[in-house]
Amino acid sequence: MIRNFKRTAALAGIAALSSATLVACGDDSDSTDSTKDTAATTAADSTSSDSTDAAGAEKGDYELSGETGTLVAEGASSQQNAMEYFGAEYAAEVPGANLAYNPSGSGAGIKNFIANQATFAGSDSALKDDEAEQAKERCGGNEAWHLPMVIGPIAIAYNLDGVDEVNLSVDNLVDIFQGNITNWNDEAIAANNEGTELPDQEIRVFFRSDESGTSDNFQKFLAAASDGKWTGEGKAFPNAVGTGANGSSGVAQEVNATPGAITYVEAGFAEQKANVDFGAGPVELTAENVGTALDKMEFKTEGHNMVVDSKALFAQHEDGAYPLVMTTYEIVCSAGYDDSTANLVKDFLNIALDRQDSELEGEGFIPVSGSYLERLRDAVNAING
Template sequence: MNFKRNAAVFGAVAVGAMTLAACGSDNNSASSGTSVNSAASTATCEGKDSLSAAGSSAQKNAMDNFVATYISVCKDKGTDVKIAYNPTGSGDGRTQFIAKQVDFAGSDSAIKGDQAVAAKERCAGNDAWNLPLVFGPVAIAYNLDGVDTLTLNGEVIAKIFSGGITKWNDPAIAALNDGVALPDEAITPIVRSDSSGTTDNFQQYLTVASNGAWTKGAGSDFVGGVGEGAKGSAGVSQAVAGAPGSITYVEKSFADQNNLSVAQIDSGAGAVELTDESAAKAIEGATFKSEAVGDMTLNLDSIFGTKEAGAYPIVLATYEIVCSKGYDADTSAAVKSFLTSAANEGQDGLAEQGYVGLPGTVQDKLNASIAAIG
């Protein structure tokens, strides 16, 4: 999953910049336009001056923003810092975290099962916590000449992506779009050909929101059995842009970049357009598997299955995986300071990157959990 990919990514840079290992380089530092009220920041900039992390590519641009902001905050406090984030994918990030190769990991899904057990050993016998720091909406993007406004629901989307609905003027679509002239045209679903957190979360959404119409299950590989494959978020969005009658699931930023039409979603309380505000409303209603301070693994059904008016339900969360305790003192202080900055002033400007800033309810709980890291 990737909310927004740039053609260039980070290479090694000097002190006070962010390092990312990938195919190319593009320096990003606090001088890139980040303006921060450092005096208002509660980040201490204490602990070791260099942190390392790896994992979810979905977080790449958000991390750019977090790091540039943190550099600016700490520079104003008289401290030079370095943060290295390598967007190698969620699975690799979790593996590196368990192996003590990085200080924290970014992941599209919470660490669990055998990996959680191994992470507990890495954390000196203490639990690893999943802290949701980055949220981004997924668009149902389509290419249908003459149809600028389209409403779908979970059941219809599930049938489209499993072959149960094959024409745009199908009665089930028409029932959601009174007065819209739908063409007698074949629907071409475009799906991810590569393993993807976006696919996994999309299929989890269908499992929750389709009233039983989606029976295929979830997972990082598309299991609907229909459609044409394209690689990556860029691939599916470009494929839809060039194929009349097609539809896909893709991060909002890619739909915007390719000028794709985006369907409204009706979860039972009326059609909802995908906006920052409607996505944030779904996040505000999110619940967690535990309400205690600490681990913040989300109950995704509370987002995907929302019935709240004005809430857009297809919103993905990515986590930072950290040790609850077990770091040395310098690492603990640095991790807490960086995440404090990221959870607060680091959220500014995320909308321009295709993300949704943290609602206050989530932000408050996240700040308490970060403060509790030992």
């Protein structure tokens, strides 16, 4: 079980909507061995075991290689803002190295990782059995590891002018996204919002039109939390109700522009966020409430391949816990990279682990720490070429 998550501060920047896409490019054709040596020395000097930077991130025991070049990755748009932050820090820490991350969605990221078109994939869902076998082949017969490095809550984002707070039960959410509740003043919603004047306004549902780990996790949550009243599953969200939009920024932009709208989206993309009643009363989306749920998170696997037991997480209904949380994996080859690529991957991921800090929290994510961070660090440093 995961312990010691940083959860004392509020998600100060959780309402910020960022549509920026990181496409950082680099050319290593002019790099020299002396440049690499200088970068490695500078980077190594700047990192020390068991130290802490000004923002509060825990420093790990590792040495950067200083490898230069472009690290190509693709996948979940849910971690787009985190990748932008990590990528900027990576470029600053290792001059001549860059991250090119395409937030095309978890499905596309996995496909291109398997096809050897991406060095690692970002995915909000673990590989299926057949995908794991294909990934093993892509990795030269070596296992692909799931490293859940970006953790962020999923918000129920809505757009109701003049209504600053809305409480929605799990049953409300199931009925809204199934099309059984179509108006904001429906008595089933009103029952959870005594004292709030809800408008006589049509509910406009938006969902992810692309294959998305966010859709997969949201459907798993609805099924687990509603005792099976929700029957959909997978990265493709049912299209019978509502309107589709591409990517996290796409659904967020549609909701912000559409009165009466509702969607599911990563917290960092949401403006108005509903309180959710998971079974013990309405819970606000805050770092502390997310942390209460994360304290009980468990893994299905052991060792360096870290697959989260999402069903157990989503079924929580503890007092003050917000368990609608998505763990985004960086899916990497445990071995099979050439030495240069392995160095790029390890440098970037180690720097990303160092940046589990207040700036990351300001983007709407939950920084990791303690034994969980140490386990991730051990896995990163165990990656072989």
